[in-house]
Amino acid sequence: MNTTEIKAVYDRIKANSESFLGYPVAKDFSYSDYAPFLDICINNVGDPESPSTFAIDTKDIERQCIAFFAEMLSSSMKDVWGYVTNGGTEGNLYALYLARESFPNAMVYYSESTHYSVKKNLHLLNIPNIVIRSQDNGEMDYEDLEQTVALRRDKPAIFFLNIGTTMTEAVDKISEIKRIIKKYAIKDYFIHCDAAFLGTIAPYIDPKPKFDFAEGIDSIAISGHKFMGSPIPCGAVLVKRKHRDRIANSVSYVGTMDTTITGSRNGLTPLFIWDFIQKHGHEGLKDRVKASQEIAAYTEHKLNGLGIKAWRNNEGLTVVLPKPSERICKKYQLASQDDIAHIICIPGITFKQIDAFLEDLKTELFEIPTEFEAVIA
Ligand SMILES: Cc1ncc(COP(=O)(O)O)c(C=O)c1O
Known part of the structure; x- marks a missing residue:
């Protein structure tokens, strides 16, 4: 592979890594x-x-x-x-x-x-x-x-x-x-x-x-x-x-x-x-768990606020929700099985990303017209 091809593969994976919310793979490391x-x-x-x-x-x-x-x-x-x-x-x-x-x-x-x-x-x-x-x-x-x-x-x-x-x-x-x-x-x-x-x-x-x-x-x-x-x-x-x-x-x-x-x-x-x-040790892991639990609690709470029946086992990092549209599942790489999907709040996922997901979901749920549709209406 030449450098342009290598960069194209890197850029694809990097972009996809940033957007996924559905798999339990931390994103916040550098080796x-x-x-x-x-x-x-x-x-x-x-x-x-x-x-x-x-x-x-x-x-x-x-x-x-x-x-x-x-x-x-x-x-x-x-x-x-x-x-x-x-x-x-x-x-x-x-x-x-x-x-x-x-x-x-x-x-x-x-x-x-x-x-x-x-x-x-x-x-x-x-x-x-x-x-x-x-x-x-x-x-x-x-x-x-x-x-x-x-x-x-x-x-x-x-x-x-x-x-x-x-x-x-x-x-x-x-x-x-x-x-x-x-x-x-x-x-x-x-x-x-x-x-x-x-x-x-x-x-x-x-x-x-x-x-x-x-x-x-x-x-x-x-x-x-x-x-x-x-x-x-x-x-x-x-x-x-x-x-x-x-x-x-x-x-x-x-x-x-x-x-x-x-x-x-x-x-x-x-x-x-x-x-x-x-770098982390037991204390670091403990803090890492707590920080992830906070994002998961926030996600569950906000989804419930939208009337979506989201839930977690115990204080888990996995927020289970009814399977959203194919478009949303694809965009955020949400794993699904039968009629449920999940968001896994692992390290590297931010409140900002959760908010963006919630906005997307809200738009779809309440069919808020896109900017373009609003202009032509
Ligand atoms: C409960 C459980 N067991 C086993 C595996 C397989 O692990 P790996 O993909 O690291 O081989 C997974 C992967 O998601 C899992 O969730």
Whole structure:
């Protein structure tokens, strides 16, 4: 590509980035300090805790990121192990793989509000699974879960929980899962939390939802490019150490342990996550959550003021609303499903952008004539 073509691609993505309101991807980052890394090959091949003979990695940085996440999720590197992934999908795939290795005859239970990639992951892993109904807010229907589990209480169970569903940011209740486990005396079970969006948000919400290692979960997947922000999709998966140890085997070709989904792994994204952690830390994340909640509350309130039935789960950043016109959905890149759409108030979205969206919506709703129509009327 010549420079004009490169600029055209950049300008297109930059303009589209500025206008979207419907996807949970932060916009307020800059990692241009890391530009020199674009001229070298970085590869975190294999296990982050095991050095490779191919030593062009950022595994030391990656381990620091995982240690931060472990602490954020009420654990420590003594008990949990993890690595920086390519995003939520890989983290969920990895966790389901470990769950299957723990309990080869298990049944997976997950709600119909679960991210579309999970069905594909289960297909890849060939694990039997049952979809559980969801409540209207997107949370799992625990009655349906209970009835389903009761019929298969002899089987090991893998519970796949949403800590923030994709459409409505609903949180499945771990207390309900534990109640069912106890009631039916299920001895062999594995609890995975898909916290792709809320993983770096929920720890800073007051009151904090119950979802982390303090609750006895086995694994958790979180995203890095969503609430923290990154130019390249990324995330992290953290698992109880014993699960990782079960599948670990050493590979002489690269001199490291083959404990991750892919062999060659991204060494650049741990630098971005680490940079974010250095700059923001726990306190910064807390402030970031609060600022985003304020924009979400404002959006919900203003939409309700227009007579639109907008709502949020808890104090979430996802404002759910009846699906607006195709034109509005396209202009603001609003994700929709059936008759609902959402605005996700992630860092980088401003009150000004919300106001512009509201004006557009108002014009359409009340059919205020455009300037041109007003002149010719
Ligand atoms: C709840 C949930 N899980 C998993 C994913 C997949 O994450 P990724 O796109 O990072 O692979 C998403 C993405 O939006 C999600 O919302």
